[in-house]
Amino acid sequence: MTLVLLDTNAYLRLVKRVRPAVGVKFGQKGYVLTIHKSVEDEVHRNPRLRATYPWFDGQEFVSERLAKQIRLSDAEKANIQAAQSVLHGWVLADPEPYTSGGRSPPGSTDCWLLALGQVKPAIVVTDDLGMHALAKDFGIRVWHGYELLDKLRSAKVVDPPLIREIYEALEANGDLPKTWQEAKHGVFLKIFGPKVR
Numbered sequence: 001m002t003l004v005l006l007d008t009n010a011y012l013r014l015v016k017r018v019r020p021a022v023g024v025k026f027g028q029k030g031y032v033l034t035i036h037k038s039v040e041d042e043v044h045r046n047p048r049l050r051a052t053y054p055w056f057d058g059q060e061f062v063s064e065r066l067a068k069q070i071r072l073s074d075a076e077k078a079n080i081q082a083a084q085s086v087l088h089g090w091v092l093a094d095p096e097p098y099t100s101g102g103r104s105p106p107g108s109t110d111c112w113l114l115a116l117g118q119v120k121p122a123i124v125v126t127d128d129l130g131m132h133a134l135a136k137d138f139g140i141r142v143w144h145g146y147e148l149l150d151k152l153r154s155a156k157v158v159d160p161p162l163i164r165e166i167y168e169a170l171e172a173n174g175d176l177p178k179t180w181q182e183a184k185h186g187v188f189l190k191i192f193g194p195k196v197r
Contacts, residue, residue: 083119
């Protein structure tokens with residue numbers, strides 16, 4: 001079994017339409033989507049996210065998150081905090097590599113999530129390019145959200161019409177990351193066709 005840990009944006013972009021999502025095993029490698037309570041906390045702290053994603057606190061989603069949330073032992077928590085401290089210290093010592101190209105440097109919560117991916121271990125799903133850069137520096141496995149969507153497609157959890165629907169919803173919300181736009185006519189070429197010049 002390979003844990004696939006969703007960050008807040010990955011959860012919000014995918015979970016409403018990919019049902020059921022959290023806790024479901026898929027693919028030949030036995031990937032299992034999971035989240036941590038920090039996702040819940042981040043959404044509840046952010047009025048804009050609560051307004052944009054009112055379904056987040058719907059009973060079905062709350063129940064699924066509570067039942068399938070990743071649980072940590074005291075030893076794991078201590079290891080994660082130590083790893084988070086190293087990751088965050090690394091970013092603060094030299095933020096420049098994590099801010100180029102319009103990226104924002106990984107914050108404390110981002111570093112905690114990457115540390116969790118390192119300690120558990122798990123693949124962290126995030127579209128945050130600063131987190132991708134930091135993960136690369138420390139050898140932590142990360143996927144973009146569209147890569148997870150592609151894995152779900154390979155495992156026949158999602159089909160082309162659903163992928164089109166997810167893209168349309170993200171476009172309508174003004175929430176389609178650049179990496180997803182590029183994947184539209186690359187990874188998902190068979191669904192969307194070549195880019196029209």
